[in-house]
Amino acid sequence: MNVSLRTPIASDFVAIASWIxxxxxxxxxxxxxxxxxxxxxxxxxxxxxxGGGEASYSLIDDSSKPCGFGQHWVLRPGAVHLGRIIVAPDARGCGLGRVLCQQLISAALHATSETAVTLRAYRDNTVAVRLYSTLGFIEVAEESTDDVLFMKMLANNSFHGAAFGSP
Incomplete structure (x- = not known):
């Protein structure tokens, strides 16, 4: 399945709302x-x-059906933050979370030229934590809590440009 990012349209938000x-x-x-x-x-x-500045993306399949969503914004100078990452329930377990994150990272770094990427993940969401770790994110203990990991990845050239596709 080929997927790509686009700016969400009204029908995407209807689909996304149904996932919650x-x-x-x-x-x-x-x-x-x-x-x-x-x-x-x-x-x-x-x-x-x-404060604004967020960018939202829908991950869409070949038929333009949304199968994921995520955002990025500059949390603090030097780092772009990923948030509100979700994959459609019927598309989970197929590798789309990895593709969505890779494309979000690429889009975020391209849009902001920051040198690091951050995100938060609930510790009990082991699937997400494992995914983020394999993408190069590591825990920032001093910004984590008992329930939530704050994770950071330093940008490298593989995430700039076409390595994972640009939106």
């Missing part, structure tokens, strides 16, 4: 500023990062 079944899932995915329930039509506004 309850308040607990919404909190884990998007944080406490996302109310539940929410209207799919409000999702683009609800996912805005305070």
């Amino acid at each position: 079944p309850d308040a607990a899932a919404g909190l884990r995915w998007a944080g406490p500023r996302l109310p539940f329930p929410f209207a799919a039509s409000d999702l683009s506004v609800l996912l805005a990062v305070p």
Whole structure:
């Protein structure tokens, strides 16, 4: 399956909203500023990062059906932060999380020219933590909590340009 990133369109947000079944899932995915329930039509506004500057992407398949979503924004100078990464429930376990992360990293570094990439992952989300580790992310202990790992990867040339495809 060929997939690529695009700026989300209204129908993407309808699909993405259907992937969030309850308040607990919404909190884990998007944080406490996302109310539940929410209207799919409000999702683009609800996912805005305070201070702005975020970029949102849908991962779409050959038929333009969304199968993933993620964002990036500059959390602090020198690092671009990935967040709200999700793969459609019916597409999990097929390697799309890796492809989505690789393409998000490439897009984030290209858009910002930062030298590091950061993200957060719940410690009990072992699939995500393992994926991020294989991509080169390591824990930043002083910024982690008992529940959440703060992870960082230093940018290298393989993530700039076409190594993983540019959106």
